Structure formats: C-alpha cells, structure tokens
Amino acid sequence: NAGVTQTPKFRILKIGQSMTLQCTQDMNHNYMYWYRQDPGMGLKLIYYSVGAGITDKGEVPNGYNVSRSTTEDFPLRLELAAPSQTSVYFCASSFQGTNTEAFFGQGTRLTVV
Amino acid sequence: ELKVEQNPLFLSMQEGKNYTIYCNYSTTSDRLYWYRQDPGKSLESLFVLLSNGAVKQEGRLMASLDTKARLSTLHITAAVHDLSATYFCAVVSIQGAQKLVFGQGTRLTINP
Secondary structure: OOOEEEEOOEEEEOOOOOEEEEEEEOOOOOEEEEEEEOOOOOEEEEEEEEEOOEEEEOOOOOOEEEOOOOOOEOOEEEOOOOHHHOEEEEEEEEOOHHHOOOEEOOOEEEEEO | OOOEEEEOOEEEEEOOOOEEEEEEEOOOOOOEEEEEEOOOOOEEEEEEEOOOOOEEEEOOEEEEEEOOOOEEEEEEOOOOHHHOEEEEEEEEEOOOOOEEEEOOOEEEEEEO
C-alpha cells in the first residue's frame, strides 16, 4: 500500500523557471492538500481539493496553481519560480476532510536559486 | 483568524524525565491533531482529539484537549531517546472546514 507518493524528492530551480510537483494517492481519499514548510516553522496550506474537479485556495496560494482531474492525482504547478518559494512541500490526503486524519507524502525539497 | 501557538519551541531533556508540550489556539475549535516529524522526514499522525475532554494515550505519550481553555497538551512520561523528534499540533479551523492550522512545532531532544 503506497499511500501518498510525491515526486520528485529534491529539485533545484533557477529563478523564473517552471515546474510541477506530482502527488498521487491510492487510498481513494476525496480530500487532498498541498502544504509548504519553511525551516523551523509549521506547515502552511497552499491549496486543497475536496474532490475531482474542485479546488480552493489555502493560506498562501500566490505563485502556485493546482488541478484535480482525477481522485488520485493532485499536481502543484509553480509558473515563475522565486527564491521565496524555496521550501519543503508536502502533499496530504484524507477521507473526510478534517474529521479524519491526513496522511502525508514524503515531501519535495525545492530550492530556487 | 485562527492562530496556533506551541510552547516550548525547543526542549532538551534527559531520559526518564517527564514533560509537557502545550498547544494554545485563538478561536473556537473542537478538533485537534498531534503529529510527529523526524528530521528530513514526513509527518506521522499521533493523535486525533475530537471533543472536549478527550484524552488519548499511546505508549509514553498522552494527549488531551480542553476546548473551553483552547488548550491541548502532549505529555511525555519517562522519556526515551527514540521520542526525539519535532511535534506539531494542528487545529481545525471552523471558518474553513477543510483547513488545518499548524503550530510552529516543538523540537524535542532526549539525551541519554
């Protein structure tokens, strides 16, 4: 049982480049989330989705986009990378939103130089 | 806006001692989660607290929730080195039902 899988694990981007962080889950969870974790800090919600075709902004959505075409996949897109987006990104999923525990992926460590 | 504060942020303790991590939050909520994170790793769910007065225990860890005081505690009994990690509390924001708001985390180091 793979759970929540994120790729890549590490990436270095140059300022202005674009990339997509991939996230897939095999637990048939309706809810999926993207968080970022800055050094020594807690997690901040970027975007979330309550089901295929439905997405909404979290606390820090600027500079990011998401889509949810299937239940399994929830990619996060960075269009014009900036140094402020250097962070560790976590994807998570849960069955019934915040009434049930969220399962987290292993994280993607992104550095923008 | 929901704010979540943990204290202490750093805690160094000896094996065999007891200690408590506190999680305070600013607005009404009745659901709270505790997570553990090892260095360079993902978050692992420890406890889900879903009502006032809820108490959950797993091994040397015990978590409780007082929704009236807007306070949760994570108590460590007779600490062992394997419990060294960063612990996060996360509170459900009732203004945005799908949102967890995380505390800053408590970095716990347990020395032999």
